[in-house]
Amino acid sequence: MSSIAIIARLEFSVATRQRWVRFFALAFALISIVVAWSAGAVQELSAPEGFAATTVALIPIVLLLVPLAALLLGVSGHAGEPGSGAFLFAQPVSRREVLIGKWLGQVAALTAALGVGLFSGGAFLAACVGFAGAERFCLLVAACVVLGAVFLSIAAALVAAVGKRASALGLAAFIWFLFALLYDGVALGVAGWAPGRVGARILFGSVFGNPSDLVRVLTLSVAGTPHILGAAGEAWSRFLGGAAGAVLFSAAALTAWVAVPLYAARHALERRDL
Secondary structure, eight states, X not given: OOHHHHHHHHHHHHHHTSHHHHHHHHHHHXXXXXXXXXXXXXXXXXXXXXXXXXXXXXXXXXXXXXXXXXXXXXXXXXXXXTTHHHHHHTSSOOHHXXXXXXXXXXXXHHHHHHHHHHHHHHHHHHHHHOSTTHHHHHHHHHHHHHHHHHHHHHHHXXXXXXXXXXXXXHHHHHHHHIIIIIHHHHHXXXXXXXXXXXXXXXXXXXXXXXXXXXXXXXXXXXXXXXGGGHHHHHHHHHHTTSHHHHHXXXXXXXXXXXXXXXXXXXXXXXXXXX
């Protein structure tokens, strides 16, 4: 096996052994089952409508919890126990291999936790109403994995930049608060003060500045519920050339959100005196 694969396997093993990661998977399983039931999907709706309703109800929850879990997992993985980093970097591997290997292992661990949690709710819903429309729910799971990968990259950049675990955790908490709660309010406020089309363009461009907003718009646009986005969603789809164009632009933006922090982490790690 290559060095990156070995490090990724070890990181996956370490991450999945943490109790809070297992509790995270269990919590998502319970949440997805309860949401499927409380959204009325099981009692009243057909299978496509049930999966659409469950997806819409889960989006606000996953946009809060997935970034938080990814930041905690990333910071704890890249800034481990004292001495563990020095031992790993003393091995015949490059810093780039360590960074990429750890990131891949964390992505795999988070994917496993999200898969177990969310697909438990999907399986419960499918057993009650059938599998029609299940691809919408699968899209939500895939979007959650991508969102987690973005914030794992941000966590890697934080640890590489500051070095200390406590400082990285503090910055991670601020970043979660910024993207999950503060960013949209500021964007709406600025757009409200700007005149006419300028405000609309500011609001449109602000979506690309927040990976959570990208996932929200992408998921709602493709999950069969574009009406929830209202006029803003119609303008988004029309400006980007329809649903296919919106998917491509959103995917490209999310790819950049994954790659740029990883590149910054690699650059900072190469310059740091370990």
